[in-house]
Amino acid sequence: MNKFFYLSCLLLIITAMSCDSRQNNGTLIERSFNKAIPLYDNLLKTTADNLEDYPHSLHPDGSIKYLQIDEWTGGFWPGILWYMYEYTEDEKWKIEAIRWTESLTSNQYNTAHHDIGFMMYCSYGNAIRFLDAPSYKEILVQSAKSLCQRYNEQVGSIQSWNTRKSKGDINIWEFPVIMDNMMNLELLFYASKVTKDSSFRDIAISHALQTLAHHVRPDYSSFHVVNYDPITGKVLHKQTLQGFSDNSTWARGQAWGIYGFTMVYRETGDKRFLSTAVGMADFFLDHPNLPDDKIPYWDFNVGEEGYHPDWDYHQEMEVPRDASAAAITASALLELCEYADAGKRDKYKNAAHEILSTLASEPYLNAEQSNPYYLLKHSTGNFPSKNEVDVPLIYADYYFLEALHRFRQQKDHTHSE
Ligand code: GLY
Numbered sequence: 001m002n003k004f005f006y007l008s009c010l011l012l013i014i015t016a017m018s019c020d021s022r023q024n025n026g027t028l029i030e031r032s033f034n035k036a037i038p039l040y041d042n043l044l045k046t047t048a049d050n051l052e053d054y055p056h057s058l059h060p061d062g063s064i065k066y067l068q069i070d071e072w073t074g075g076f077w078p079g080i081l082w083y084m085y086e087y088t089e090d091e092k093w094k095i096e097a098i099r100w101t102e103s104l105t106s107n108q109y110n111t112a113h114h115d116i117g118f119m120m121y122c123s124y125g126n127a128i129r130f131l132d133a134p135s136y137k138e139i140l141v142q143s144a145k146s147l148c149q150r151y152n153e154q155v156g157s158i159q160s161w162n163t164r165k166s167k168g169d170i171n172i173w174e175f176p177v178i179m180d181n182m183m184n185l186e187l188l189f190y191a192s193k194v195t196k197d198s199s200f201r202d203i204a205i206s207h208a209l210q211t212l213a214h215h216v217r218p219d220y221s222s223f224h225v226v227n228y229d230p231i232t233g234k235v236l237h238k239q240t241l242q243g244f245s246d247n248s249t250w251a252r253g254q255a256w257g258i259y260g261f262t263m264v265y266r267e268t269g270d271k272r273f274l275s276t277a278v279g280m281a282d283f284f285l286d287h288p289n290l291p292d293d294k295i296p297y298w299d300f301n302v303g304e305e306g307y308h309p310d311w312d313y314h315q316e317m318e319v320p321r322d323a324s325a326a327a328i329t330a331s332a333l334l335e336l337c338e339y340a341d342a343g344k345r346d347k348y349k350n351a352a353h354e355i356l357s358t359l360a361s362e363p364y365l366n367a368e369q370s371n372p373y374y375l376l377k378h379s380t381g382n383f384p385s386k387n388e389v390d391v392p393l394i395y396a397d398y399y400f401l402e403a404l405h406r407f408r409q410q411k412d413h414t415h416s417e
Pocket of ligand 1: 072
């Protein structure tokens with residue numbers, strides 16, 4: 001009798017705990033989207049008939065920092081509107097998502113930098129999940145053609161930025177490629193699928209292999225910038241622009257790598273990309289400097305011995321975090337856990353859930369509307385340039401919402417099994 005009683009109690013507790021954790025997960029998604037609604041309503045009001053100013057961040061005085069169509073973050077606002085539509089199924093968000101997506105049309109010819117993948121695939125790439133619009137597909141294919149114009153066969157890579165000076169004016173970068181560029185490759189895989197022209201895909205694979213060879217270190221940390229000789233294809237410099245020092249690991253660069261190599265594995269099935277994504281994810285998650293709440297400092301090596309910045313660094317404040325790197329990583333891990341060996345699956349899934357729980361709580365979620373516009377707080381854009389330090393950033397919100405959708409789909413999938 002006693003044994004039966006204790007066993008029943010245990011069963012009840014386990015059932016209650018599992019319901020509670022499911023409810024918490026459900027609540028996490030629901031709470032985050034519900035908090036987002038009034039914030040993005042406010043952002044929409046500020047941009048009502050003006051489809052030229054794309055919300056990006058906040059100025060120090062609290063006013064909205066907008067960027068224009070030529071900047072890399074223009075696609076995130078329409079992408080957010082698509083994610084809001086996907087969750088709420090409210091036509092209001094779809095109407096705005098279409099307006100903002102179409103505002104980017106002329107970017108399909110933008111060859112000024114590599115960011116066209118971010119701009120067009122986060123906007124039009126999301127739009128085609130909901131609309132059967134042949135013109136959108138053509139725009140994406142033209143965007144892919146524009147991106148390929150920056151490909152150099154000798155280097156085997158797409159040039160990220162035009163020729164520029166390195167941080168601290170140490171040298172000139174003639175053909176700089178940054179880790180972030182991995183994110184632009186999804187557009188090329190898409191273009192090959194719709195046109196049946198494999199050249200886009202070939203360029204993407206070549207670029208990913210070069211990035212693997214030269215940006216990823218043996219311990220799976222990463223260089224932010226690699227500068228090549230555009231004539232010989234030789235690697236000339238391995239440096240950083242937004243990280244602490246050339247040999248450090250910039251948190252968002254590492255996050256772009258985890259996400260990018262996971263996506264390239266999805267598109268190619270090539271295990272070299274999977275093991276790179278796994279190695280980079282493990283570096284991130286197992287790093288002794290990753291705080292317990294799993295939101296990284298803006299660089300893994302800030303102020304550490306052996307890391308020497310090419311800019312003036314004085315530790316005056318607590319090292320800021322980068323919620324954007326956390327959001328990108330959470331989204332990437334929710335895909336990577338589907339491909340990784342059984343032994344790693346739970347590690348990535350649990351880490352993604354932990355990151356999302358942290359982001360969906362104080363002090364990261366803007367639940368109390370400490371600013372009226374953005375969902376996540378505490379991201380860092382470019383610390384060495386003292387630009388966008390500990391602020392909301394539109395792409396942190398975008399990847400957070402994407403990760404919440406991935407989380408929701410996984411949960412739905414798990415329950416239907
Ligand atoms: N270039 C994109 C970034 O700052 O992460």
